[in-house]
Amino acid sequence: MDQKLQITVSPHIRSSVTTGGIMLDVVIALCPALVAAVLLFGARALYITAICVLTCVLSELIFERITKRTPTIGDLSAVVTGMLLAFNLPVSIPEWQAIVGSVVAIVVVKQLFGGIGHNFANPAITARIVLLLSFSQSMTNWTKPGGFSDGELVSSATPLAIAAEGTEKLPSLFDLALGRHAGCLGETCALALLIGGIYLLIRRVITWHTPVAFIGTVFVISFFAGGLSLETAFYQILSGGLMLGAFFMATDYATSPPTGWGKLLFGVGCGLITAAIRLWGTYPEGVSFAILLMNILTPYITKLCARKVLGAARAGKVQKT
C-alpha cells in the first residue's frame, strides 16, 4: 500500500482570495479615513476606534466561547465592524456608549443570527441606529474639527443640519471634501473615504454598482430638488455619511444582493431613501436608515435580479430527455 493519498472532490486548486484577506483589504481601505479622523478630531478619534474594535473582537470571542462555536476573530470581520461603528460615532461619545454599541453590533445583530454571513442587517449600521435612538443627545453632540484636541469641546452643527436649519454659515465644498466640518469621526473626510473606496474597487473587493448607483441617485435628486444646482448636488454627496455608507456599508456582502443588477437596484433604493429623508424628513441625515431599509429588501432584490441561466428551460417546463 502506498503512503496515504488524499481523496477530495475537484477542484484541487483554490484562488488565493480568503475571507480574512478580503476583510484585511477593508481594514486597509478604512485607514486613510482613520488618519483623517485623527488629524481632524485628535487622538480621541483613535481612542474611540480602538475601544470599538477591541469590544467587537472580544464580544465575538466571548460569545463564540460561550456558545461553543469555532472562534472566527481571525477573519477580521469583527475588526471591520468595530472600525465602521466607530466611524459612525461622534468623537465626543462616552466610552461606555461606544462599548454598548459594539456589543449590540456583534452579539445582537451578527452572532445571534448565526455569525458572519448570516446577519440580515449591517451590524455597524444597526448598532449606530440603536445608539442614535437610545442616546440621542450624545449621538448628535457634534464637535468642530480641531476643537477637541485642546481639551475644550466646541460643538457645532453638521453641514446637513445647517442646510436644513440655516443656523450657521455653511462650510465650503473644499472643506467638505477634506472633512473640515462637524460630523461622525470617520465620515467627514470624503476624500480619504474615496481613496479607500477606489482601493476596494482595484482590489475587486467591491464592484462599482452600489456606490455609483447610491451616490449617483443622491446627486441627481439633489440636483433637481436644489433647482438644477450643481453646487447643491455636490454638497449633498460630500456631506453626511454618504461616502462612508456607499463604499463601505451598502457594499457589505451579506446584506446586499450579489448580482450587478441587484446591486444597482440596491444602490438606487439607498439613494432614494437617503435623499427623501434628507430633503423631506425630520432627521437631517438618512444614510443609515436607507441602508437598513434596503438590507431588509435584499432577499427580494436578490430573487428579482437573479442571473439568467444559459439555455434554461422556461420555469415549470423542464425538458425531459
Place this chain on the structure above:
Amino acid sequence: MRRLQGVRVPHLKSTAGSAPANMTNLDVAIYPMVQHIGAPAEAVRQKGDAVCVGTLLARASGPVSSPIYSGVSGTVEKIEEVLSSSGKYVPAIFIKPDGAMTPDPGLALPKVSDTQSFVQAVRDSGVVGLGGAGFPTGVKLDVQDLSRIQEIIINGAECEPYITSDTRTMLDRSQDMLEGIRLLQKYLGAKKIVIGVEKNKPQCIRAMKQIAGSAGAVVVKELPSIYPQGAEKVLIYHTTGKVVPEGGLPIDVGVIVLNCTTLATIARYIRTGMPLVEKCITVDGSAVEKPQNVIVPIGATLRAVFAFCGGFKSQPGKILYGGPMMGISVPDLDMPVLKQTNALLALDARDAAPVDATNCIRCGRCTNICPIGLAPVSIATAYGSGDMEGLQKIHANLCMECGCCSYVCPAKRPLVQQNKLAKAALAAWQKSKK
C-alpha cells in the same frame, strides 16, 4: 454577444514545449471494462490468451459502449475486479507484457466508403471523448439525418491548468487532424468546421490556421484565456453563439463537438488500422521530478508512468487523473491510464493541503462567475433543506461541475461537491415523480 463568465486560473503549462517521449516498458497493463460513458465493455479474452498491440480485449456491449484494445503484447494474466476512479469495482483484464510491443498481425484497414461505414469504423476504433469526458465518439457521430449537422467544432481549448497533451496533438499531429477534418467533410457532409483554441496557445493557433488553409470551410476561432473555454456549452456559445437548451444535446442546435485528439486518433485508425491503444498524457505537478509529456500505452499503471518521469521529488499528497479543476483524485498508484486520461498530476503535500471551509459570507463571487449563470449558494441552500422543487426551479441540473465556484470561494466552501449531491438528489426525485 456577451461573453460567458469564468475564472482566470493559473496556466502552469510548463510542459507545452515538451515533445512527448515514448514509454514502452511495462510490468503490467490493466484494462478496466469501463473506460467510457455507457455500458461496460464485454471481455472476449481469457486467462492465458496471448495478445498483441491492437488485439481486441473487450467488445462494445450495447448501442452506447466502446471496444477496448490491448496497448501491449503479452499474455492475459487474470481477470479481476479493480477499484475505478468513480469508486465502483469493475472487472479488468490484467496483461503481463512480453516487452516486444508486437502489433497484432490480424489488424486490417477499416473499409470506409460511406457515412455508415465511417461511423462504424469510428465505433470500432475504440475512440471515446479524449478530452476527458469519455463519451463513445461513434455514438456521437451516428446522426441519422446528416442535414441536421450545421457545424462541427474541434475543441482545442485545453483550458485546464497544467495539461498540454492537446497542445502536442495540435503541434505534432496537425496532419492527422487535417485528415480527420477531410473525413468529416466527406462522410458527415460537415459544411462548416470551427477549431476553437485558447489565446494562450499562439503556436497551436498558427498550426491550426495552416491546416484550415489547406481544407475548405474551416475557421480557427481564438478563445479568451478564461477557464472553462473547453466546456462543451461554453465552447459552442463562444464559437457559434448558439445555446444548447436544457436537457438537449449539441446536435439539437446543429452542432457536434469533437476534441482535437479524438479527431486525430480517428484519422490515424482509418489510415493505419491501429485502434486506440496509446495516449499522449501530461505528467506534471509539484511532486513530479521531471514533468513532461509521455506517449503511454493505455493500461500502464500510474506507478510506472511516474517512475518513467523520474519518480517523485517529494512525497505526493494527492494524485489526479486529469487537471486540477475537474480531475479525479485517486487512492493509489496501481490504477491504470485509461482512454480518456489526458494528464496525471502529483501534487506535493503543500499543494494538496486540505482547506477548511468557513461560513459563506454571501460575497456572490460564485454566482457572478458561473459560466452558466447558476447560483451555487442557492443550490447549496435548497439542497440543504431538501427543497427539490427549488433545485429544479434554479436549474441545478445544468451545473457542469467545472469548479469555478469552489475555486473563487473565499470561504473555501465545497460548492462543486454540494452541486454534485444536489444534482444526484434532484435526478432521483424527478425519476421518482415520473
